[in-house]
Amino acid sequence: MTEHECKTAVMPALALRGMTVFPNMLLHFDVGRDTSVRALDQSMSGGQPIFLVAQKDMAVEEPGEEDLYRIGTVCTVRQLLRLPGDNVRVMVEGVSRGRLVKLTQTAPYLSAEVEEITAETPVRTSARTEALIRQTYELFERYIELAPKMTPDILLNLLSSQDPGYIADYIAQNVIMRAGDKQAILEELRPVRRLERLVQMLRRELDVLEMELELQSKVREGLTRSQRDYFLREQMKVIQQELGEGDGDSELAEYREKIEKAKMPQEVADKLKKEVSRLEKQPFGSAEASVIRNYLDVCLELPWSKKTKEKVDVEAARKILDADHFGLEKVKERILEFLAVKQLAPDLKGQIICLVGPPGVGKTSIAMSMARALHRKLGRISLGGVHDEAEIRGHRKTYIGAMPGRIIAGIRQAGVSNPLLLLDEIDKLGDDHRGDPASALLEVLDGEQNSTFRDHYLEVPYDLSEVLFVTTANTTDTIPRPLLDRMEIIELSSYTDEEKLQIAKRHLLPRQLHRHGLKKSQLKLTDGAIREVITGYTKESGVRILERTLGALCRKAAMRIVSEGVKSVTVTGDNLEELLGVRRYHPEQLPLTEQVGVVNGLAWTSVGGELLEVEVNVVPGSGKLELTGNLGDVMKESAHAALSYIRSRADRLGIAADFYQTKDIHVHFPEGAVPKDGPSAGIAITTAMVSALTDQPVRRELAMTGEVTLRGRVLPIGGLKEKTMAALRSGIKTVILPKDNEKDLEEIDQTVRAALHFLPVEQVDQVLDAALGMALQSQEEPFEAHIQPAGPSAGRVTIPQ
Structure with missing residues (x-):
């Protein structure tokens, strides 16, 4: 160790906690302890320096000699400012290092015998020292960049100095480091060695700072989007409350509560929770937010787990x-x-x-x-x-x-x-x-x-x-x-007239009376009147027009009760026309005589069955086949197939073999405005053609349905229930149907089965035999039909020759 010129003096002392003062440095700090304030007062009043030395343990309130470091700083008090609350703010300037010899007193303030250590005289700067100084500058500059609360001005005060001791003291004073490290710098009396030690500490502090910044960066990156959004949403809520735009938080909580209560499958609940989270991130009033709200409302209104208990009785x-x-x-x-x-x-x-x-x-x-x-x-x-x-x-x-x-x-x-x-x-x-x-x-x-x-x-x-x-x-x-x-x-088949009567009495009439404000006693309809309404004013499979017609009767009755003062209106079959006007439909009148070339066919429509007449006329000509009556392709093909069949059987039917060259045949279906199509008119067309060509009249109480092939086979059809009901309404007694449809008779209403005779056929020859009485030459016996109708007329029916 280099020898120093030393001199000893007794002066007030101040114990520092957590800080160190270096020579040639200005520093201000607050003093609170009574002994310290008295020491400062003594220094100021006596115009003498004060010895500032650090405590080893910051927690000690009344330090003794063993609690203080040996090396401190001899300072002069430059300024003393008393603050409220017995605190004092002091500015001191470091003069030189000093070594504590002993404490001469501890009360009322510390007083110490101090050996002043004079600064080492500057030596010529070597290349190594210059390199060390430059390295120190570089490290300190980097430190200023990284450390908070450090301004670049601090560096300017340093650049003019080439004294390694001063540089080390200046940097140690301005850098934030542990008190023990600063004390170590202070205790190093050799300037170059002091600077080397500072460089090591500065390098370590830089490593710590860089590590700290890296950790901060990672923490910032780790701050998730949702956390940032949380702050933004809190701000947005405050703004919305200021603007009076409602509380979005309660809405989101309400959605989440509904999702929990809905008892929906987990997959659905997860999806809806995700949508709520998306809604949370949407700005108020955005289009996307309204779409999500509508979606959540629809999903949450669905009954995911709500059921009615089924009554299984x-x-x-x-x-x-x-x-x-x-x-x-x-x-x-x-x-x-x-x-x-x-x-x-x-x-x-x-x-x-x-x-x-x-x-x-x-x-x-x-x-x-x-x-x-x-x-x-x-x-x-x-x-x-x-x-x-x-x-x-x-x-x-x-x-x-x-x-x-x-x-x-x-x-x-x-x-x-x-x-x-x-x-x-x-x-x-x-x-x-x-x-x-x-x-x-x-x-x-x-x-x-x-x-x-x-x-x-x-x-x-x-x-x-x-x-x-x-x-x-x-x-x-x-x-x-x-x-x-x-x-x-x-x-569901068409209703029979008897079923319509019961439906009208049990359901339709009471409903219409209630709807029109009438009591049962104010309008009385006899069964005859209802039957007349069914047959004369309606022509349908269901009961809609029947209900409307009964409604019309209720209106007529209401008018009479209100305007004429009558107490009740009784409607019978005889006075029905007074209320409803002339009958709209008349029962199909079968011709009084049997006609040539006119056959009753049966057709199915989406509103029920219909009787479909087929008319055929034969005139001299060149063999043309004319088809009229708004026919579809299927019916036109049926007519051509019928003609081919007749040509192939002309000799057995007693028709001239060249009739297709000398006669023109016109097939017509009346009501030409109504489109007609379907595979059920074949045998009717064939029968009408044969009747017209042979001049044989067709039995008048007969109706038929079935498709024909070129070989004369009769193929099955559909809609038998509706067709048979139409036959019954039209006064037909016998219905010819394909043999393959015989099984469908089981589904026909009992009333219809009892009222009609059914004739199942397999060949057109059988149809002609039954309709025209033409026993073809190939048949040795007349055709006999075995029928099993339901009801009282059950038995076997033979079509007479």
């Missing part, structure tokens, strides 16, 4: 169905069978029932009665004219005005997940460039697939397996085959 259901509907025994039986199976196997998935029949026979109302009997909620969806696939499956929610499809809307309307969904008019679905809704229904109406039905709007699977689907249609012809294959067809 066959007898109670039978009473409800019988009370609501007269007749329809087959339909009721099928519904009760469904219930009986449900009673034995509650987990049975709902079959899809399709009610097919003419308008007005009660298809929709029986579906409503089913819902009441099963104690299920009803959702009704009308499919008539729907030609967009999105109507069934819904639109993607990104489109403007998007909404779920009709199936989901029906369940939402019903409010439970196991309703009875009535799909009305399924035969009237259309299709265009926007897709085929019938194909979209394939998934809905398939018990194996519909447990995971995906609506485009919902984007999550919805279980339709608990839903009981009932569809209605007027005809199955326009329903695509794959869709028809998924449904169980139950046919």
Whole structure:
């Protein structure tokens, strides 16, 4: 160690806690301890220096000699400022290092005997020292860049000095480092060695700072988007509250609460929670936010787990169905069978029932009665004219005005997940460039697939397996085959006049009386009047026009009661025309004499059966075949097939072999404004042609239906129930039908079976024999028909020759 010139002096001392003062440095700090304040006062009043020395342990309140470091700084007090609360702010200037020899007193202030250490005289700067100084500058400059609260001005005060001791003291004073490290710098009396030690400490501090900055950077990166968004959302909430735009937080909490309460599948709950999180991030009033809100509202309104308890009681259901509907025994039986199976196997998935029949026979109302009997909620969806696939499956929610499809809307309307969904008019679905809704229904109406039905709007699977689907249609012809294959067809036939009478008395008339504000005693209709209304003013399969006509009677009665003062109106068959005017329909009058070339055919239409006359006229000509009456391709082909058959049998029928060259044949179907088509007029055309060519009259009480082949075979037809009912209405006694349709007679109403004779045939020869009495040469015996009609007239009927 280099020798120093030393001198000793006694001066006030001040113990520093957590700080160090270096020579030639100005420093201000606050003093609170009473002994320290007194020491400062003594220094100021006596004009003497003060010895500032650091405590080894900051916690000691009254330090003794052993609690202080040996090396400190001799300073002069430059300024003393008294602060409120007995604190003093002091500015001191370091003069030189000093060594504590001993403490001469500890009260009322510290006083110490101090050996002043004079600074080492500057030596010529060597290359190594210069390199060290430059390295120090570089490190300190880097430190200023990284350290907070360090200004570049600090560096300017340093650049002018080449003294390593001063540089080390200056930097140590201005750098934030541990008190022990600063004390070590202070205690190093050799300038170059002091600077070297400082460089090591500065390098370590830089490493710590860089590590700290790296950690801060990582922490900032680790601050997730949601945390940043949280602050932004809090700010946004405050702004919204200031603007009075409502509290979005309560809305989000309400959505989350609804999701928890909805008891929905986990997949759906996760999806909705994700949407709520997306909504949380949306700015107030954005278009995307309104789309998400609508989506959440629709999803949360759906009955994911809400069900009605099914009432599986066959007898109670039978009473409800019988009370609501007269007749329809087959339909009721099928519904009760469904219930009986449900009673034995509650987990049975709902079959899809399709009610097919003419308008007005009660298809929709029986579906409503089913819902009441099963104690299920009803959702009704009308499919008539729907030609967009999105109507069934819904639109993607990104489109403007998007909404779920009709199936989901029906369940939402019903409010439970196991309703009875009535799909009305399924035969009237259309299709265009926007897709085929019938194909979209394939998934809905398939018990194996519909447990995971995906609506485009919902984007999550919805279980339709608990839903009981009932569809209605007027005809199955326009329903695509794959869709028809998924449904169980139950046919509702036309009502007989007797059934219409009972329906009118039990249901229609009481309903119309109530609707028009009449009591039962104010309008009395006899059975004869109702029968007259049915036959004279309506001509339909169902009872809609009948109900409207009864409504008209109620209005007439109401008018008389109000204007003429009568107490009640009685309507009989005789005075009916006074109220309703002239009869609109007259019973078909069979011709009094048998006619040549006129045959009664039977036709099926979507509104019931019709009697279809076929007229044939034969005139001399060149063999032309004229067809009129607005016929379709099938009926035109039937006429050509009939002509070919007749030509092949001309010799047996007693017709000139060259008739097709010398005669013109004109086939006409009256009511030319009505389009006619279908494969059931073949034998009627054949019979009319043979009658006209042979001049043989056709039996007048006879009607027939069936298709003909070139070989004279009679092929089966459809719609037998409606056709036979039309025959009964028209006063026909005997109906000729294809042999293959004999099995369908079981389904015909008992009243009709009892009133008509049925003649099953396999060949046209048998038809001609029965209709014209022409026993062809190939037949040795006249044709005999074996018929088993139901009712009192059961037995065998032989068509006379």
